[in-house]
Amino acid sequence: MEAVSSRISALSNSTGEFQLESFISNFSWWKFAVTALVLVLTYDQVSYQINKGTVAGPKFKIWPIIGPFLESLDPKFEEYYAKWESGPLSCVSIFHKFVVIASERDLARKIFHSPAFVKPCVVDVARKILRPTNWVFLDGKAHVDYRNGLNGLFTKKALEIYVPAQEKIIDKYLDRFVEMTKEEPSVFFPAFRELMCAISLKTFCGDYITDDQIKHIADEYYRVTAAMELVNFPIIIPYTKTWYGQRAADMTMKIFEVCAQAAKDHIAAGGKPTCIADAWVFLMQEARDNKTEDVNSKLLVREFSNKEISEAIFTFLFASQDASSSACCWLFQVIADRPEVAAKIRAEQLAVRNGDPNMPLSSAMIDEMTYTNMAVKECLRYRPPVIMVPYVAKKAYPISESYTVPKGAMIIPTTYPALHDPEVYDDPEEFIPERWVEGSKASKNTKNWLVFGTGTHVCLGQNYVKMVFAALVGKAFLFHDIEHTITPLSEKIKVFATLFPQDDLILKFKKRDPFAPTVGA
């Protein structure tokens, strides 16, 4: 009996081996490749279905593996808009990245306010460009503590210190714009990027940074923006976009390091703060000498190295440059197209200077510019520079009763839909500064005001932004006639990290008598 069964098993073994052998010998490479491909494609579609769950999105990944990668290289505002309209939560999958987009106000707010589940998501290459040691990559308590230490640089008292340096730069560039467009109108997208960069750099580094360095950084900075594409090769290869971006960032941080040391020398010699670098060193000194009662300032008690200060200042430039350039383009376009708004701004600018147009700017004066501030606020609502803020789920995140964002997925709160909500803003597609008068529906519904995000990562520079823009457009329109050449693309929106007019904004600046009657007020 045993002999029979062992023969049978030997036979079946040898048959099995024979079948396996012939299977392997018949299994050519192309069959292997096809099988592997089918498995990968099936896995890609199945994991997409599992992640997608109940949220809106294509039934299948129409482009297997890559998803809408090609569209992401040239993003269109209309495509984003269609996505937001497709449901309160919608999704896309690009390569291995699964992305959930929240277009409803309360869902967006919930994400901003869920630091236990989510943290800001930067493209992989950002860690290399901003350096892994940078404070922006801190999470939880470490982030809150570091950030509280920086708050002192953006208080009302601190912002006041930076106004004279900002005014000098504003005046210089406004004169340059007149000269630049003496013969004919010019495209202003690059000019406004340079202006924004110059204002930031003067605010951050005061007179420690030279005009040549400002020009050089402004010229090179676009390489940093260009390097931050959604999908990047994980290694920085020489002469690619990411390589140029990293070089531009390193060059800028080196300049900031030298400025940080100059600020330390200035404050040590008893100098008064004039810029952010000074203010930081000054607060550090006060904390060290135990001269401050402010709990947040006490967080600055340790010695921050020049490298650390330079990295943090670079994050201010990084956070501000694209968003501020976008806001600047829309503000000038929108006001130049509306003579009645320009007229009100001019009248107010003369009034806050008590009829003396040459009175230097101050933060108290900027506070008094009620209408100008409303125009700035309305422009930030009408064309919010940042329309989506990418976060990543640190763990499975139950965002609604029916949907849990999978761990590792990107989760993106939007700002645009809340800022164009017709229930809060009548005629949301119209630019109406008056909607912000005190006590109005718009100003009471603060939950919709997502221009600067909300929660633990809310924009550190938001008060700074409002002050700079009120100061800038105030002076620009008081002293200039600004003509906008309207083209069929002026109102069309281009996405380049933030939003811009598709024709890159064509303007002409002409000096005007600040006492000239304001037509249309």
Ligand code: HEM
């Ligand atoms: C119009 C101009 C600006 C807009 C629309 C804007 C908008 C934003 C938004 C939406 C966020 C994300 C907030 C969140 O996740 O809740 C942010 C973060 C940030 N912004 Fe701004 N920003 C502007 C200019 C600036 C400027 C001028 C500075 C600095 C001088 C700045 C510094 C920062 C920093 C440091 C963060 C990160 C804060 C953190 O992670 O704790 N921003 N900004």
